[in-house]
Amino acid sequence: MPQITYDGRSLMINGRRTALSGAGVEYVAMDPSLRESILRSFASLGFNTLLASCPWHLHEPVPDGFVFDGRLDVAGFCREADALGLRTILRIGPAVGAPFDGGGIPTWMS
Numbered sequence: 001m002p003q004i005t006y007d008g009r010s011l012m013i014n015g016r017r018t019a020l021s022g023a024g025v026e027y028v029a030m031d032p033s034l035r036e037s038i039l040r041s042f043a044s045l046g047f048n049t050l051l052a053s054c055p056w057h058l059h060e061p062v063p064d065g066f067v068f069d070g071r072l073d074v075a076g077f078c079r080e081a082d083a084l085g086l087r088t089i090l091r092i093g094p095a096v097g098a099p100f101d102g103g104g105i106p107t108w109m110s
Contacts, residue, residue, distance in 0.1 A: 022049035053096035055104035
């Protein structure tokens with residue numbers, strides 16, 4: 001894992017000044033077979049960072065019933081982004097807000 005600091009002028013990643021140029025993208029909305037192509041498009045547009053939500057209600061639709069495959073393969077999304085030189089920032093809940101129903105909190109919680 002890289003060392004991330006801030007010196008009052010900019011973000012520093014492993015001691016190098018780094019300007020983040022980011023875009024929001026929801027991995028859960030991507031067809032896994034198209035994900036690499038989509039991520040490559042972001043990289044070709046000059047982005048170096050992606051912001052994605054990690055919606056709890058999709059990853060745990062029932063108590064103790066975790067799902068992390070197909071469209072919900074968050075680790076695969078991060079690995080593919082990293083291979084293309086893209087950093088990822090995950091918004092991890094419990095509530096991640098729009099566009100997810102209930103902000104991403106599972107209905108079984110209520």
